[in-house]
Amino acid sequence: MSQLEKLEGSALRIEEPRVVSGWGRTPRSLGRTLRVDGQSTEEKEARLSEALSDKALLGVVPRGLGRSYGDSATLAAGLLSDPEDWKDTFELDPHSSTLEVSSGFSLDEIMRKIVPRGFFVPVTPGTRYVTVGGAIASDIHGKNHHVEGSFAKHIRSMTLVSPTGIKNLCQDDNEFKATAGGMGLTGFVSKAVIDLIPIKTSKVFVTTKVTKDLAETVEELKTNDSRYRYSVAWIDCMAKGGTLGRSVITWGEHLEDLDHRSAEDPLHFDPKFVASIPDIAPSWLLNKFSVRVFNELWYRKGKLAKETSIESIETFFHPLDMVGDWNRLYGQKGFLQYQFVIPFEAEATLERIVKVLSDAAVPSFLAVLKRFGPESGNYMSFPKPGWTLALDIPAHRFGLGEMLDALDAMVVAEGGRVYLAKDSRVSKELIAIMYPELKRFQETAEALDPNFIFQSDMSRRLGLRG
């Protein structure tokens, strides 16, 4: 292949093909890692930019730690970036509370460096194992979305390496709005300047409330969310009848001061793995009986918990990170996550959807229910005001595709949408309805990348690049 010869001898290397998938391990495809050598972020940006100007280059998709669930960071017969190459810049400015950081750093790596110095990331999802690049591409949200919006809102500027050059982008730029939430399809984000949150301790003051059904869950969140910076409900989608939608709600605030006992090291942060899942779990391990037992235990644990408590950052924000490779629990056949948002006034539809899931006895661990704040204005960002529900479902079960299609129809009818970072199965026809700015996104991406070098299995499946 002439391409390989050409890249050989330059600062770019293409590795042997390997099977790549998202966190859900389905679907899979063969891709090759594109490595970029260099001494600094700027040197690598220049080298990547030069390679991207070659019209005959294979397709490229930026890939971080592979935590998006579906096919957004895979590209069959294409090239995948490697986050290890993008870790040269890390400048914390304590005076302005900002961090200039290469896109390959994970939130885990960032937190380990900034928490002891009294700062926290503006937005964190349920895992620290996402890169800055991935956080921007998916415009991720966290438990504070109802107050502080999604990740890209806290970006002061970012550098985009696209086939038409290296650009520095700010919030108001058209290219920024296409890149934030743009699933890596406008180019490669090499670094960003992020606004941080100052914190006094590494602890979270947590208020817990256990609810008996969906109506109470909804009421509690509506009434009390505005009082807290962080809010989320763990909802039991397998509960039946009168207990349908029962939840454990947790609200949180960064703790301002510690009592004398632990005041010596108030910013201590050193999360550890408790266990790692070996790749031997059979696909039937998580079934409606085993998961129901787990959910019951979780609910009872919530009931026993004190109304208020002090928790560490990792137990409050990232409980699953304590278990390494937990996606292997679902076995070789993998799983998918279904996450949608519907407007606040569509509560009845929310209840209908939870009922469909409960009736289907989908073996789903506690799902996450949350209220979103305002939209970001980025063309392909997922969050919009309303209820968002996210749940994991074992893949390759008969009838699952049709059931989720039926849920999509209910979501779209309410003006809702599904989250591309989680998706691996939505139908192409619905995307333009769910994301009304799709056309503008496509035009902006095409201006940046007229030869359609930036693609993914998802963009091909859903026609995201047009």
Next chain:
Amino acid sequence: MIDANSMPQSVLVFGGGSEIASEVLQILAERRLETVVLCGPGFESMERVRSKIQTVSSAKVDLVHFDVAQANEVAKAADHIFSEYGPIDCVILAAGVLGDQLRDEESPEEVIKVTNVNYVGPAALLTAVRNQLLRQGYGQIVVLSSVAGERVRRSNYIYGASKAALDGFALALGESLADKGIYTLVVRPGFVKTKMTEGLKAAPLSQTPKQVASQIVKAMEQQRTLIWSPPAIRYVMSLYRHLPRAIASKIPM
């Protein structure tokens, strides 16, 4: 592309006039199907399949002349189809001929014909398809085998032996591709009421093409790699396979 429920958007069928493949396509057309390429020797039957698909969906259906019996030509023809239509999500191999046991067992030429259509051509074709799917980096293969290939019976041993060869080839090919991100399904139908079996007395547990097709799509969704249709025939065949030869040879099958 293929979604997390194994539903393809583009399908290439060898044996494009096949009634089972036609029913599979009609089910897939209700899900994510956008483009279909039917390949076969006879345009009349493929036209019928095309009009059936287009009554249930707006999928684009193209017809290509293709003769699987020309074993030396199939790889070149397949490469040409992939360069024209690729990447292709799912390849269905439904080409096959039943032959006429009583006539064919006296004719070396007829035995070659049946074996070429059912095994030699398909084996070369599957190899070309394998290479193409590896090149494009993903894909699905569905191979229509037969219970006749599981234990070859004297009442149709020419057909049975050719299907036995195909069955073994496809199963092992599938195993070799599993860790390369390519999914393979081998289907072993029992007696299916189609043009191919017209005039024959229906065997017990016989199926319609539609029934077989719904089991195929279900198996794809579940990512199973080997199914029997109907499922119960698996146990009948298992029993038959384990009968001592002395007893099995007394059964008129």
